[in-house]
């Protein structure tokens with residue numbers, strides 16, 4: 445698939461795990477040149493040195509360099525942890541204006557709260573990506589504030605489509621997107637950890653258990669995608685009557701595994717809403733009335 449090359453500069457405010465998934469993906473896909481990307485964090489200079497050395501991006505905490513990079517960026521991506529968001533956004537609001545696209549990946553942080561913190565209803569794209577963006581297989585939910593023009597929506601979509609698949613959703617659906625795909629990779633890793641441990645317990649080497657598990661997860665996801673068949677139907681094909689899979693699934697059913705997964709997804713979404721409410725409260729201390 446070919447993607448529009450982004451010509452503008454992008455400033456990452458926060459250079460942590462999720463930011464790295466995005467900039468690594470953009471560079472890897474050739475969507476932006478490393479020199480178009482700038483990153484700043486709060487205190488970790490070692491991390492910024494790693495970003496410069498690994499990706500050839502600009503990364504600095506020098507106040508002058510930071511301020512001019514943020515002021516001049518076409519796109520500013522907010523990547524702080526929720527606890528740092530209110531102070532972090534208030535800190536840079538004087539550098540931001542209506543011609544920039546402000547993108548947030550921060551769980552729970554609403555567009556309304558961002559506007560409050562910025563003191564103006566600037567164009568804001570609220571997203572919920574995931575870490576698989578690193579290898580171009582991210583899944584991102586996205587919604588837009590009113591001030592984002594059709595052209596700028598297209599820019600945001602092409603940025604996230606370059607590193608995976610994108611679903612445009614109403615803003616109030618971003619919490620359940622968080623529950624499904626934002627936190628989702630961790631559920632799959634958790635499942636994989638348990639499968640590998642069980643394989644080792646059954647006598648496989650760590651290496652064999654890992655390799656068989658990884659290929660199984662990869663193959664199963666690719667089967668759903670390639671065949672377009674429902675997961676239930678694909679599961680039926682694996683499950684011989686009175687066979688091994690039936691025995692395993694029956695055990696999972698009696699242990700309430702499906703119910704636990706469903707409750708876990710909904711709990712993640714609920715937690716995103718709790719975080720959002722906390723941030724809305726904090727913003728009263730930091731923000732200005734819009």
Ligand SMILES: NC(=O)C1=CN([C@@H]2O[C@H](COP(=O)(O)OP(=O)(O)OC[C@H]3O[C@@H](n4cnc5c(N)ncnc54)[C@H](OP(=O)(O)O)[C@@H]3O)[C@@H](O)[C@H]2O)C=CC1
Nearest residue numbers: 458459460461462485486487488524525526528532550551
């Ligand atoms: N990890 C994931 O899978 C996903 C995360 N998200 C969201 O992404 C955001 C970041 O998460 P994650 O990458 O895991 O967190 P990390 O802790 O890895 O990264 C947070 C970064 O923000 C920096 N930071 C904090 N305050 C400021 C500030 N005032 N100005 C500039 N930088 C600042 C930190 O700097 P320093 O290290 O110097 O303190 C750090 O580099 C969160 O809001 C999370 O909800 C969304 C989807 C998935």
Ligand SMILES: O=C(O)[C@@H]1CCC=N1
Nearest residue numbers: 551622625626627628
């Ligand atoms: O755990 C978190 O809060 C973040 C948001 C989604 C994935 N990681």
